[in-house]
Amino acid sequence: xxxxxxxxxxxxxxxxxxxxxxxxxxxxxxxxxxxxxxxxxxxxxxxxxxxxxxxxxxxxxxxxxxxxxxxxxxxxxxxxxxxxxxxxxxxxxxxxxxxxxxxxxxxxxxxxxxxxxxxxxxxxxxxxxxxxxxxxxxxxxxx
Amino acid sequence: xxxxxxxxxxxxxxxxxxxxxxxxxxxxxxxxxxxxxxxxxxxxxxxxxxxxxxxxxxxxxxxxxxxxxxxxx
Numbered sequence: 001x002x003x004x005x006x007x008x009x010x011x012x013x014x015x016x017x018x019x020x021x022x023x024x025x026x027x028x029x030x031x032x033x034x035x036x037x038x039x040x041x042x043x044x045x046x047x048x049x050x051x052x053x054x055x056x057x058x059x060x061x062x063x064x065x066x067x068x069x070x071x072x073x074x075x076x077x078x079x080x081x082x083x084x085x086x087x088x089x090x091x092x093x094x095x096x097x098x099x100x101x102x103x104x105x106x107x108x109x110x111x112x113x114x115x116x117x118x119x120x121x122x123x124x125x126x127x128x129x130x131x132x133x134x135x136x137x138x139x140x141x142x143x
Numbered sequence: 144x145x146x147x148x149x150x151x152x153x154x155x156x157x158x159x160x161x162x163x164x165x166x167x168x169x170x171x172x173x174x175x176x177x178x179x180x181x182x183x184x185x186x187x188x189x190x191x192x193x194x195x196x197x198x199x200x201x202x203x204x205x206x207x208x209x210x211x212x213x214x215x216x
Contacts, residue, residue: 002177061175063166063169063170065170065173065174065175066175068175069174069190070177070178070181071175071178136181136186137177137181137186137187
C-alpha cells in the first residue's frame with residue numbers, strides 16, 4: 001500500500017468515525033439534556049490532533065519517484081468525486097425538506113451544521129474514489 | 144459503442160532487456176512502480192511523453208511497444 005492509499009484509508013476511517021460521533025451527539029442531545037458538552041468537544045479536539053499526528057507520521061514511499069502523472073490523475077478524479085458528492089448533498093438538502101414537509105419550518109441554527117456535514121461528505125467521497133482508482137491498477141506481484 | 148484498447152509489450156521487453164525489474168524501468172522513466180504495473184496490466188494509458196520515455200528506455204520505436212486496437216476501425 002502506497003502513501004496516498006494509507007492517507008485515504010485514514011481519512012475514510014476518520015470521516016466514518018466523524019459521522020458516527022455526529023449522530024451520537026445528536027442522539028445525546030435528544031435523550032440527555034445535560035450531556036457533558038466540554039467532554040465531547042475535548043474528545044473531538046483530541047481526535048483531530050491524533051489524526052494530524054498520525055497522517056504526519058506516515059512514511060514516504062521508497063524509490064526515486066513517489067508521485068507521478070497517474071497519481072495526479074487519480075488525485076484530480078478524487079477531487080471531482082468529492083466536489084460531486086458535496087454538490088449532491090446541497091441538492092438533497094435544498095429539495096428534500098420541501099418533499100418531506102412543504103409547510104414545515106427549519107430553525108436557522110441548524111444551517112451551520114451543513115459545513116461539517118459537507119466536509120465529512122467530501123472527505124468520504126474523495127478517499128473512496130482514491131482507493132477505488134488505486135485498486136484498479138493491476139496486481140502488485142513482482143518487484 | 145466502439146471499444147478502444149491500448150495493448151503493450153513492456154513485460155516481454157523487460158525480460159528481453161536483461162530481466163529488467165519494474166522498479167528499474169520506473170526509475171529510468173521517472174514514474175512509480177505502481178504506474179508501470181498499471182500500464183503493463185492495460186489499466187492505465189500513459190501520456191504521450193511517458194510512452195516516448197518508455198520507448199527510449201528500450202531503444203525501440205513507440206509503435207513496437209504500444210498497439211492501439213480500435214474495434215470500430
